[in-house]
Amino acid sequence: MSFEFFAPCPRGLETALAAELAETAQRRLPPGALEVGADVPGGVHFRGNWAGGMAxxxxxxxxxxxxxxxxxxxxxxxxxxxxxAAEQRWEQWFTPNETLRVDITAIKSPLRSLEFATLRVKDAICDRMRSKAGARPSVDTAYPDVRVFAFLTASDCTLYLDTSGEPLFKRGWRLDKGAAPLRENLAAGILRLTGWTPGTPLYDPMCGSGTFLAEAAQVALDIAPGLSRSFGFERLKQVDTAAWRYLKSEANTARNTAQNRTSGLHIYGSDISDVMLERARANFARAGFGNVPLKQIDARNMTPPEDAPGILVANPPYGERIEVRGRNARGEARPSRDRDDAEEGFRRAQTDADAPDAEFFQALGDALKQRFTGWRAFVLTSDRKLPGQLRLRESAKTPLYNGALECRLFRFDLIAGSVRQRPAQDNANPGQNA
Ligand SMILES: C[S@@+](CC[C@H](N)C(=O)[O-])C[C@H]1O[C@@H](n2cnc3c(N)ncnc32)[C@H](O)[C@@H]1O
Known part of the structure; x- marks a missing residue:
């Protein structure tokens, strides 16, 4: 039986997701199980059978x-x-014993109240279940067994049954988060955009809880991102359990094979905060890869972790939520060892009497220019003036959304003898990088 699926993703990663789904189709499944369709703003359509949806x-x-x-x-x-909603055979998919949640997303819908529309979908499903299965499911907005999504355009309503349950960026092993961790799926998409492949050195000098590093390690070790979690489809009636058992055992075999094959990961992280590094270590241990070297240093003093050039990726502190730390040292590391200070240090200091962020980014740019020849650096930030602050000219910039926050992924090619520098006065021209 063939179904239509839609996989939403962070905006800006649609093409990357389509490529990833195409790889999944080729590597793991018989022909026709997963056929990638159009990518549209916010996600990718695909067709397939249950095995395709589960894969x-x-x-x-x-x-x-x-x-x-x-x-x-x-x-x-x-x-x-x-x-x-009332016409659909929901009773084929779940029973009244399962709890339900309905969500609506709308673009240019003429309806006045999406809240009311959400209630109508919920009522329709409950009324249908009562007439066909004898009882109404209860609503549970926090931990529902079954989620239904309605998507409204100006003219059409599409109803979807969620097969994932908890969102897929929850990999099932991360408990310790930093103050502003990246979502795992955004980090994974960015890694794909950098062109990084296992074996190439990868370094995040402001790694926080280690999201980029964890995603890269899982790619290198062929660990399927969903191997340690459960999914919404496991609660649905029509699931192909034999196909699911096969997919999981195949993913376990792939992980075991990769683990025996891998000699070193070439994945490195550092951060100024010992608390963040402890969290990263705890997460990595839980995820099953303890061998990612992590160092406590100020990013201004960073040096390449290997002789061979590689890829540097980072999302530095930004704006009101996260502050650059170690500013007092004006270029010298002064890593904090005090936990309370470390926790609080993520929040923007009320008094900004020390060196401004601009000084940090200029020193960071100098470190890149002077010590990372041959590397490619990718920096995710909501600050479009970043290249000016680093005094580097970007080779590319990709718009991406970190939740609702519009960001850019800037790429800097640190080619020997031709690092594209930009004069300091570029800082004064905020429109330049728009
Ligand atoms: C936006 S967070 C990075 C979050 C990370 N990508 C994650 O997923 O957890 C920025 C990080 O920069 C670190 N940081 C701040 N100032 C720093 C400095 N001078 N040198 C190195 N790291 C610094 C903070 O400790 C924080 O972990």
Missing amino acids: ANLHSRIASRVLLKIAQRPYRSEQDIYAL
Whole structure:
């Protein structure tokens, strides 16, 4: 049986997700199980059978969810949406014993209240279940067994049954987070955009809880991102359990084979905060890869972790939520060992009397120019003036969204003798990098 699926993802990563799904289809499944369709703003459509949908859940590092399309029809009112939802055979998928949550996303919908529309979808499903299965499911917005998503455009309503459960960026092993951890699927998508492949040195000098490093280690060790978690589809009635057992055992075999094969990961991290590094270590231990070297240093004093050039990736402190630390030292590391200070230090200091962030970024740019010849550096930031602050000219910039925050992924090619520098006065021209 063939279904239509939609895999949403962080905006800016649609093409990367389509490529990843195509790889999953080729490597793990019989022909036709997963056929990648169009990528549209916010996600990728694909067709396939249950094995395809389950494989996308198990193997996608970039998707936020995998949604199974149930129905689509033009609508004008909440009543039309109720009618569409009430016609669907929900009783085929779950029982009234499962708890339910409904969410609606809309673009240019003419409806006045999305809250009311959400209630109508919920009512329609509950009414249908009562008439066909004898009871209404209860609503649980916090930990539902089953999630239904409705997507409204100006003219059409599409209903989806969620097959993922918890969003896919939750890999199931991260407990310790930093003050502003990247979502795992955004980090995984960025890694793909950098072109990094296992064996190439990878370094994050402001690694925090280690999201980039963890995602890279899992790629290098062929650890399927969903191997340590459960999925919403496991609670649905029509799941192909034999296919699921096969997919999981195949993923376990791939991980065991890669672990025996890998001599070194060539993945390195550092951060100024010992607390963050402890969290990263605890996370890595839980995830099953303890051999990622982590150092406590100020990024201004960073040096390449290997002789061979590689890829540097970072999302530095930014704006109001996270502050650059070690400023007092004006270029010298003064790593904090005090836990309370470390926790609080992530928040922007009220008094900004020390060296401004600009000084930190200029020193960071100098470190890149002077010590990272041959490397490619990728920096994710919401600050479009970053290249000016680093005094480096970017080779590329990719718009990406970190949640609702519009960011750029800047790429700097630190080629010997031709590092593209930019004059300091570029700082004064905020429009330049828009
Ligand atoms: C936005 S967070 C990075 C989050 C990380 N990508 C993650 O997923 O957890 C910025 C990090 O920069 C670190 N940091 C701040 N100032 C630093 C400095 N001078 N040198 C090195 N790291 C610094 C902070 O400790 C924090 O962990």
